[in-house]
Amino acid sequence: MELLNFINGKNYIAGNWVEVVDQLSVINPATGETIATVPNLTEELVLATIDNSITGFNIWSQMTVEQRSKILRSWHQLVLKHIAELAYIVTIENGKILEDAKREILYGAAFIEWFTDIMTQVSGTIVQGNNFRHKVITEYEPVGLVAAITPWNFPSAMVARKLAPALAAGCSVILKPSSLTPLSALALVKLAADAGLPPGVVNVITGDSNKIGKIITQDFRIRKLSFTGSTEVGKKLYQDCAGTIKRLSLELGGNAPFIIFADADLEKTAADLITAKIRSGGQSCVSPNRIFIEEIIYDQFIEILVSKFASLKVGNGIESTSDIGPLINAKAVEKILDLLSESTNSGAKIICGGKALKNFLDPTIVIDCNEEMKIFHTEIFGPVIACYKFKTIEQVIELANKTEYGLQAYIYSSKLETIHKMSAQLDFGMVSVNSPLPANAKAAFAGRKASGFGIEGSRDGIYEYLNTKYVNLTI
Template identity: 40%
Template structure:
């Protein structure tokens, strides 16, 4: 336990108090070496209900504060995160394996959501509607939804948290946070910083522990008016069913299976750079990773050759090392899934160009960055989200073929297009059924832009001016006057 992270954050946070020392503990493990780096309370329904009640009571006053007051708290929080950027990055890398430079970038991104919504909260505008009669005045008022429950994923433990906290708090909502059990320490440290920023008691609450028990409390408690969730489509569907009993408002950012389409006129060097950045970021463990690559025949050979050489330059290892570009997978189950996808493809005729093996490295969950060619639609890797460092490439002849293959999935989160033709790119993107498209851009996400999917990749948008809307209710007022 000498590696254990020593912060007061190994507790839960309810109504402005750190507690949970009397609860059973859950270990947090570094996926790069299997070492236990800390423990968190194994909270359940009782603690979740306490957190919800605290948030409900705090909402009565927090919702009445001005947008300028709320912005002040968010800006203090933003400054504290940047002040502790290196500490947060180190915690993140230890608990979920992300290369340290990626972790630093994520912390900066996390802070940016707080800054953005500190300002966006001041621009929540109602409406005055032209009336149909002289003795009425018609208006639309905007009001905060109420208590929000935020369920965040392990792969972006800081940015996914503030992408939910920022708009919720700016809108006047209070929040209960349930971080992933695989990477709770980053979230807990973030809440510790929010306490330093001076948020009133009960406005921000955090519980760690049993997902099923805490989730049950969230979905059954009628004081929770909105749930925002980032995670698997399977869990998202379950939340939809559970929300029906109380008609809870939901925002869901679910699974993806992002296609990349590279046309004959593409800048191949730019395409290689963009696809490497997308496919191998966070060891392929992002919901918008390039999962399947469709390359038009005229540039197929050139792309495959240059792409494979670029992948071979990636360095696998413990994310704490400054020069590492691909860290570990989160656990052994993830390694097994990646191995299954690769073995299935090879058994069905794919060609292995590089990688294709798990790596023994200090007991960590490593898998070599892998490139597969001669891939076909019959292979599992072309239909299921791998969530690992695997890039399967399929040759296509026409744009129409590429579009049909790209859309042949229940998912619709992100897609990527590489072409220098404005006409071809425009027509192609118009037909893609995806909420996010990177055109000659492998990393399209931005704080000021909406993020979300179509079809089974969820609904609702986070980021941009759209991100605050789902935390607001529109109240129509028809006022009679003499």
């Protein structure tokens, strides 16, 4: 518990571990116990952090690619070395089961490794202009100081997914993790500092989200904001950044359709659906939210699904016997129970689960849902499988696209013609075919519509943190 003990009660600002009198409690959702505290920073300290981050940018952006790459590689190695403790921290502050937390650490580490390689491949171009003396030069420069706001559902991976490309591009970063799960961010940055990251390049601040958000959006020195979280908050940040014309990346909510055709392998499909659904206890923006099942196999598939899903055990994520951990807090449980109540009052049926104890919700299947129900339009964010029937491919395309969100969609079919038509007509930034876990550092994670904009991961991800400069040179 070396990392946890070291970061307890502190923020990381200008290379120093800062403590203040006013502290916020971090609660284990499985037990309700306080596991640590973090500072509730004053406005003066937040503004001082911005000053220090500008100094950090001036140092980091002037280092060579080789110098920055060496530090990031060392950081990646330290993350892998400390995977057990990092996963433990994720579990006790977020609740997800320990094996899931370990996968999260590896997922986040993959972004550090990926962008450490990609940063060496960024290069400008020189082409001849109007005559032999005229050169058109394109260069890429770091955008400047970046603010990153990360969510509670992937408290480690989302930090790595934002920091890695920003640092690879030469930016400095002010990181504001969720107040519900700030420890993973602090632990990761502690390892980055141990790897040799210069003071002021990454600063971690905690405290009142509204107060900090107002400062971040209104300060012109912060040239980019990357946010992962709810669409409601994303809209507010979008508006608030207008005054300072910031670059933005917004990874917001989802309402993922999971579409099952009669020709799919039903046993595998059911297993894959559960794998995708219980990741982070269903608290994921890419979690299957609306399960569309072709009518002729509806009853058969439901029977297979119940036999697998109902047997999963809910419990403390630290316990090896647990398949699903708690939800993040009581408010999250209450929201889902309200959705289930509204659905059943409108004609849906709960055929397994549906009960909650404190922050724990039994794995739940609700059938005979329809598009008039609130659950159809709402991101569930829990271990609930809501099932819908469809008859034709045209009908399911219309139903799947009938949402303001456009992040992730899933298709299960053995027919290439069906796969091609569905993937072409689904209005989502990411489409996964016959696979439950599409996330990959090498892939472009990007939504559309109310799911936001901007790319995380892939070769394109680093350009979110780079400005393009054109130099018109006549010799």
